[in-house]
Amino acid sequence: MKSSDFYKRAEMLMPGGVSSPVRAIKPYPFYTVGAAGAKLVTADERELIDCCLGFGPLILGHAHPGVREAIEKQLASGWLYGTPTPLELDLAELIISDHPGLEMIRFVSSGSEATMAAIRLARGFSGKSDIVKVEGGFHGAHDAVLVKAGSGATTLGVPNSAGVLPDLVSHTRQVPFNDPEALEAMLAKNDDIAAFILEPVMGNIGLILPDDGYLAAVREITAAHDVLLIFDEVITGYRVGVGGAQVAYGVSPDLSTFGKIIGGGLPIGAFGGRRDIMEMVAPSGPVYQAGTFSGNPASLAAGLATIRYLHMHRDLYGAMEDAARAIDEAVSGRGSGTFVRLGSMFKYFFREAPPRNYLEVQECDTAAFGRFWAGMLSEGIFLPPSQFETNFLSTAHAGREIEEITAAYRKCLSE
Numbered sequence: 064m065k066s067s068d069f070y071k072r073a074e075m076l077m078p079g080g081v082s083s084p085v086r087a088i089k090p091y092p093f094y095t096v097g098a099a100g101a102k103l104v105t106a107d108e109r110e111l112i113d114c115c116l117g118f119g120p121l122i123l124g125h126a127h128p129g130v131r132e133a134i135e136k137q138l139a140s141g142w143l144y145g146t147p148t149p150l151e152l153d154l155a156e157l158i159i160s161d162h163p164g165l166e167m168i169r170f171v172s173s174g175s176e177a178t179m180a181a182i183r184l185a186r187g188f189s190g191k192s193d194i195v196k197v198e199g200g201f202h203g204a205h206d207a208v209l210v211k212a213g214s215g216a217t218t219l220g221v222p223n224s225a226g227v228l229p230d231l232v233s234h235t236r237q238v239p240f241n242d243p244e245a246l247e248a249m250l251a252k253n254d255d256i257a258a259f260i261l262e263p264v265m266g267n268i269g270l271i272l273p274d275d276g277y278l279a280a281v282r283e284i285t286a287a288h289d290v291l292l293i294f295d296e297v298i299t300g301y302r303v304g305v306g307g308a309q310v311a312y313g314v315s316p317d318l319s320t321f322g323k324i325i326g327g328g329l330p331i332g333a334f335g336g337r338r339d340i341m342e343m344v345a346p347s348g349p350v351y352q353a354g355t356f357s358g359n360p361a362s363l364a365a366g367l368a369t370i371r372y373l374h375m376h377r378d379l380y381g382a383m384e385d386a387a388r389a390i391d392e393a394v395s396g397r398g399s400g401t402f403v404r405l406g407s408m409f410k411y412f413f414r415e416a417p418p419r420n421y422l423e424v425q426e427c428d429t430a431a432f433g434r435f436w437a438g439m440l441s442e443g444i445f446l447p448p449s450q451f452e453t454n455f456l457s458t459a460h461a462g463r464e465i466e467e468i469t470a471a472y473r474k475c476l477s478e
């Protein structure tokens with residue numbers, strides 16, 4: 064069976080034929096039947112270099128032997144207990160020790176769950192109702208944050224989802240990224256704001272870097288107004304380095320959310336932060352949060368193996384950054400757009416200058432992106448299928464893969 068045959072079946076079974084909207088590649092998505100290292104194998108017997116990497120979690124590449132061994136070892140002892148496990152202590156200690164300012168953590172099953180709980184916690188702790196998010200920021204698919212949401216929501220033209228009650232989202236306010244004055248003005252005129260939530264590096268709307276001093280300014284402004292600062296590090300956690308963006312930029316939030324890499328490619332999420340805030344979470348406190356699969360042993364084992372490996376091979380961050388720089392240099396001067404990168408994250412925008420916020424990223428030529436993306440796929444490179452997602456490299460992307468990616472970029476941008 065080929066991808067087109069699978070898709071015919073899928074269309075009848077699932078909305079848009081997919082399990083998550085951003086996968087709905089036109090005219091039909093390719094179906095993956097296997098993966099190893101930097102490559103995916105499709106049902107159409109193609110090998111593709113993967114720069115999507117499950118939308119970020121697979122920093123060590125597909126089927127990494129150390130991670131696989133850890134998962135297999137865990138599976139042999141069972142994969143769901145409904146009780147605490149020693150594994151969660153090991154992962155909690157590791158994540159806490161890597162993030163100054165993080166004193167307690169709670170594991171959940173996805174990044175969406177993590178941000179949903181962090182927002183509820185901020186409201187419960189502060190007794191205030193509203194939250195502020197960044198326009199185009201994506202914090203998962205729950206009601207409070209599906210307004211001007213990036214990722215698939217913007218890609219598919221539904222940044223404000225139907226079905227989300229206007230009453231509820233009237234408590235979600237928005238400011239542009241990289242605009243500390245707008246945040247200051249927002250917090251100055253509203254005294255009912257519990258938290259400001261943002262991705263310190265925007266990774267769900269392409270890749271938008273914080274201006275110099277922006278995150279420090281945000282820290283200062285939120286503290287001055289007694290508003291909690293939540294860093295959504297679901298993408299950046301262990302991606303921009305051990306300790307994520309908060310260590311890279313030297314700014315400590317009150318609460319952080321994690322997902323993706325901390326589960327080594329299996330479903331996971333976590334939120335954590337200051338002890339006095341976290342102690343408000345049930346059963347220590349009155350903010351309820353729960354989940355059958357929270358702290359799933361297989362995910363914890365995969366996450367631990369991944370993070371321990373990254374600890375032992377910190378030089379790999381430099382190697383991935385060098386690889387992204389090589390692509391950047393090769394692309395330079397080709398096409399009319401602009402290349403943005405940070406560590407192992409990179410993006411080519413079909414816009415002359417790097418976008419600094421949601422408004423600017425929407426000026427990109429998405430039709431040109433679509434042609435470019437299809438060209439890259441025919442060259443054997445799988446990029447996330449949206450101008451509004453970030454590309455990733457893994458430690459498995461070696462010289463040969465980088466050469467192929469660069470050659471494909473050069474060709475497709477020239478065309």
Ligand SMILES: N[C@H](C=O)CCC(=O)O
Nearest residue numbers: 083085118214215267452
């Ligand atoms: N950008 C999203 C998550 O980070 C992409 C994943 C999805 O929507 O399926």
